[in-house]
Amino acid sequence: MIQKPRGTRDMLPDEMEKRREIEARMRGRARLRGFREISTPVFEELELFTIRSGEGIINEMYVFEDKGGRSLSLRPELTAPVLRMFVEEGRSLNKPVKWCYFADCFRYERPQKGRYRQFWQFGAELIGADSAMADAEVIILGYDLLKTAGIRFVLKIGHLSFMRTLLSNLAEEDKKKIRAFLDKREEDAAVSHLKVIGHEELCEPLIRLCGARTLEEVFLVIGEIPESQRIREMFHILDVNQIPYEINPAIARGLDYYTGVVFECFAEGLGAENQILGGGAYRLAHLFGGEDTPSAGFAIGFDRVMVALGDSVWSPDTPQVMVVATSEGRDRALVVTEELRKNGIITEIDLMERSFSAQMKTAGKSADYAVIIGKEEVTSGDVTLKNLKAGTQERLSVDDVVRKLSP
RNA sequence: GCCUGGGUGGGGUAAUGGUUAUCCUAAGGGAUUGUGGUUCCCUCGAUCUGGGUUCGAUUCCCGGUCCAGGCCCCA
Missing domain, CATH: 3.40.50.800 (Anticodon-binding domain)
Known part of the structure; x- marks a missing residue:
């Protein structure tokens, strides 16, 4: 018998109806905020994905050559394709561009709970705006979508300026290492590294910063910075919208292209793969030949949302x-x-x-x-x-x- | 790439180095050509795969594969 490929799933009608229902709710909420759905190709030029992430990721992608000899890859994520699309098609659109998407992505990885080789992401990108309102809008949409889906989760928000300010005197390489440690929540390792490179004076502030849970605590450690006002404004907007969040300056996101606010959501009961949303403010358009454009966005791991929802029963009420x-x-x-x-x-x-x-x-x-x-x-x-x-x-x-x- | 545990009909299971592999359920048909869900009868349908040990392997051993979970990674 021929079976489905490793890391893929068949979905019976009951499951599809449940997924379509959650999808529809998410689309509806995004649309209410003016985010309209787009679609990009399932495969792209390989270079689109390697241009910023390096050749290393090729091992984790479905790469192939077509009959014309082009190097292509099934999309492993959607931010790069969306920004590529923006550069290619979106020049004359009114700014800011507000797009959302729901599509499947492919990564050659070892399957685990909530991790598959073909998986679905629901995401949104707000392109061309650079303001506290824009940052807040994206976070609120992400929160709204998960809330609408009906799962329990916590929203954690950080800002790259915090750590950047604290570590401003370090060599680029050391900054990266520290950030990598913090991203994995290995604060001890980060502290050890500071000692190794002779910056013991930063150890105590680093620990205090990582432990900071209010803006006041954060600025007490790093002092006022040029972005202070905008950051306060953004959190103020979240407060006005009654969005519950946790400030966590240790959030670093693994990526170089994030520039400002970063945020993540975690669901309960998902085992090792419990992050269900990740996003932030970034700059990518220039990498694909466009103007340097401030953007913010996020992606939701839809399959993990469905796992988190569990067996909550679904009965269609149509007779x-x-x-x-x-x-x-x-x-x-x-x-x-x-x-x-x-x-x-x-x-x-x-x-x-x-x-x-x-x-x-x-x-x-x-x-x-x-x-x-x-x-x-x-x-x-x-x-x-x-x-x-x-x-x-x-x-x-x-x-x-x-x-x-x-x- | 690494580690752990698994794999018996569609789903859930029992057992066994040796006759025709157990049971439940689902599915299909019938009892019943105008009234279903209960009941009864019948039917269909399985030892993941390749090799080894053996007179004989579903069972024991090794590889592969798939599943579950974890490590690394996570754009």
């Missing part, structure tokens, strides 16, 4: 109808079936030449109502509507059935 007919009633049943469908009622009819009682049996398993059509109904021109859950039934005209079952 499901099965038309049950005898051989005398079959032709009229076909007409009635289409009539119900025309009115938006989910309607099925036997496709297996089952006997009347077998049809009833099937209806009892999969439908909420049976519409029964036999000799009697053909003669009188009505139908019998049976409520399969309650066991009651009545004779009605087709119009009355429609009236009764329409949402």
Whole structure:
């Protein structure tokens, strides 16, 4: 038997309906804030992804050569393609550009809980704005989407200026190392490294900064900085919007292209892969040949959201109808079936030449109502509507059935 | 790339170095040609894969593969 490739999943209708529901809610919330959905190719020029992340990531991508000899890769993420699209198509659009996307990405990695080789991201990018409002808008949207999905999570916000200011006298290489340690929440290792390179005087401030949970504590450690006012303003906007967050100056994000605010969300009960959202303010457009454009965005690990939601039951509240007919009633049943469908009622009819009682049996398993059509109904021109859950039934005209079952 | 534990019908399971591999459930048909969900009967359907040990392997050993979880990584 041929099986699905490692790290991929099949999704049965129950799961798809659940996913579509969550997707729809997220799209709806994004749209309300003026973020409109876009789509980019599933594969791109390999260079799009290596241009800033180095050749190393090739090992973790699905790379291939097409018949024209082009080096291509299935997209491992969506920020780069979206910014590429912005540079290529978005020059003449009104700023700021507000886009969202929901799409699958591919990475050749070892599968784990909530980590697959084909996975879905829901993300948003706000391109061309550089303000406290813009930063806040992106964070609020991210918060809103997760909240709308219905999961429990915490939002942690940091700013790269904090650590950058504290470490401003260090060599670039040491800054990177420290940031990497902090990103992994290995503060001890960061402190040790400071000692090794002879900056013991920074150890205590570093620990205090990492432990800071209010802006006042942060600025007490690093002093006022040029961005202070904007940062205060951004948090103020979050407060006005009643967004609960935790300040965490240790958040570094693994990437060089982030420039300002960074934020992450963590869900409960997800094991090793519990980060479900990551984002921040960044500059990328210039790497793809565009003008240097301030941007902010985030991506949500949709599959992890679904894992976090767990088995919360999903019952579609739209009634499901099965038309049950005898051989005398079959032709009229076909007409009635289409009539119900025309009115938006989910309607099925036997496709297996089952006997009347077998049809009833099937209806009892999969439908909420049976519409029964036999000799009697053909003669009188009505139908019998049976409520399969309650066991009651009545004779009605087709119009009355429609009236009764329409949402 | 590394580590741990697993793999028996569609789902869940039992057992075994040796006759026809257990049971539950789901699915299909029937009892029942105008009333389902209960009941009864029937049917379908499995030892992940390759090699080794053995007279004989689903069972023991090794490799692979897939699954679950963890490490590294996480754009």
